[in-house]
Amino acid sequence: MFQLFRKNRMWRARPLKSRYRVVIIGGGVHGLSTAYYLTKLGVKDIAVFDKGYLGGGASARTTAIIRSNYLTPEGIPFFDQSVKLYEGLAKELNFNLLFNQMGRLDLGHTDAAVYALRMRTEFNRILGVDSRMIGPAEIKRLVPSMTLREGLPYPIIGALYHPPCGVIRHDAVVWGFGRGADRGGAELHPFTAVTAIDRANGRVTGVETGRGRVEAEIVLNATAGWSSDVARLAGVDLPLTTHPLQAMVTEPLKPFLDKTISSANLHAYVYQTDRGEVVIGGGVDPYPSYSMRSALLPMEQLAGHTLEMFPCLSNVKVLRQWAGLCDMTPDYAPIMGAVDGLDGFILSCGWGSWGFKAAPAAGRNIAALIATGNTPDIIKPFALSRFHQGRLVNERAAAPAAAIH
Ligand SMILES: Cc1cc2nc3c(=O)[nH]c(=O)nc-3n(C[C@H](O)[C@H](O)[C@H](O)COP(=O)(O)OP(=O)(O)OC[C@H]3O[C@@H](n4cnc5c(N)ncnc54)[C@H](O)[C@@H]3O)c2cc1C
The missing domain is CATH 3.50.50.60 (FAD/NAD(P)-binding domain)
Known part of the structure; x- marks a missing residue:
């Protein structure tokens, strides 16, 4: 029963x-x-x-995105240790944490962005973190549902691929x-x-x-x-300074995306959960506040930026939106x-x-x-x-x- x-x-x-x-x-x-x-x-x-x-x-x-593709010699080993602990945590705590290491693409849309991603990739590799740069053909193969924006502003010309990245419950x-x-x-x-x-x-x-x-x-x-x-x-x-950070989730869809995707140029990140919902987030609100209310403008912006990568989502309904507080250091x-x-x-x-x-x-x-x-x-x-x-x-x-x- x-x-x-x-x-x-x-x-x-x-x-x-x-x-x-x-x-x-x-x-x-x-x-x-x-x-x-x-x-x-x-x-x-x-x-x-x-x-x-x-x-x-x-x-x-x-x-709940878990990754270690950081930039500095201080940050990379620290976050790498955390990813490795997460990998054994469900067993250690005897609790199903649904850790899905689906991999992540940080997209580069300009030469400057690709240069910065390349540098980050090299630092990751030197410090033993699994990251590599990939070009449009491999991006298309890994994420066929995403448009590469050829001929449009901010085309996707490269990505930092970080296979250990995952999402956890x-x-x-x-x-x-x-x-x-x-x-x-x-x-x-x-x-x-x-x-x-x-x-x-x-x-x-x-x-x-x-x-x-x-x-x-x-x-x-x-x-x-x-x-x-x-x-x-x-x-x-x-x-x-404390800033709100907002995110939202769509109605469930058939599986169409098995990577987390992040674009600093388009100010949005996207992944699909095991339940089929599409989780969408971005950067913190640009003003300090202790408000945990979500607002229409960030939702419109996140939806707009997501559609620039995934026009296939244009008729999908947003189910929930929320905000939490982030303690930002300089x-x-x-x-x-x-x-x-x-x-x-x-x-x-x-x-x-x-x-x-x-x-x-x-x-x-x-x-x-x-x-x-x-x-x-x-x-x-x-x-x-x-x-x-x-x-x-x-x-x-x-x-x-x-x-x-
Ligand atoms: C929308 C959103 C998306 C995010 N996405 C990611 C992500 O993908 N990956 C990632 O790594 N991080 C992400 N983060 C950041 C991450 O969630 C936080 O950094 C992390 O949860 C902080 O955990 P914490 O235990 O330090 O704080 P919290 O979970 O905020 O816990 C702090 C607790 O302190 C309590 N408290 C406050 N004042 C007092 C008091 N005076 N007395 C007693 N208790 C008090 C509060 O009630 C609260 O429960 C995201 C954050 C948000 C808001």
Whole structure:
């Protein structure tokens, strides 16, 4: 018989204690991933607090494209580690994550764009990431439903082909990490907003929540679009601006597209889900805002740009449209690690429009930092201090979904 309710809950509701070793603010994919890897390292006394339901922030709104075809010597190995962790994650969490590594084409429509894609491809290859440049004939063979726009403005003259790119079931990732963290002993407390961060003698000492005060040795800020507000509770200024990012999905169609397609020139990315729906997204809204409402203009623009690549979709209906918040850094790279001058306060933010793919690697390395006190080499370049030391990690050409603002 159809089972309406699970016999065993995914995670347990537990009473709030007055003291934990580690408090994680934010129960999205990053907070839960970090909690999971902490339990794997044997760390006890962990609590995750979210002001809403678990995974209800950007993690609920992501289009969940996972890839590692980044640009910098810092970004490529980090995102590559994350893709590799994702490849084994369903088995590790014993949860079907529906990870479909369909491959991706980043389209080049101008000589300048092709030059930049070629450079990115070479950096990928040098660092062991499977990427190669392909021309129109192979593009047509891989994606027969796409027009190459011959004789039109912005013809498709080349593409960076990245076979390991995939799409994953985002809520399953969140639930899998949540269940794994709970089974490992971490406490998950949804509907528990953190309203203040207590400090004394240059270190964090705890947090105030809507349900009372909690002492903590370590406080992790994993609140994405809300990160700068939460950091300010600890007196820390972050170089972030929060922007909405919008996406939409069409009615289901017969399978016609088995690659993710991204065009920076046409400001849109497109893929077809296992259910047949076409997911369409682009760049963040050009103004900072905390609004999570979708709007007609971005939908019109995304639809228009998609039709420039796929005129075959002209009579297809849009079913849903949504928006989520992105915490954008000046260099389009994340911020991970400790904060100089405030012991015990750790950051995992600046995830912008590119953070879902990073959750396993970020969680694992932040957990190692918390467990050992040492920052793993792979995340050292992403420290907050890079902004005042002038050591930016410039991922602007490779991190955004399909457009550069
Ligand atoms: C439309 C869209 C498409 C995207 N597509 C992709 C993609 O294809 N690939 C990719 O890699 N990335 C993508 N991203 C980005 C990705 O979704 C995010 O970077 C990622 O989900 C961030 O995860 P998180 O756990 O850091 O944040 P979130 O999932 O936002 O979780 C943060 C949590 O913090 C909680 N919180 C905030 N303030 C407080 C407080 N004071 N107290 C307690 N809790 C608090 C919130 O309720 C929230 O649940 C996309 C984002 C959007 C919006």
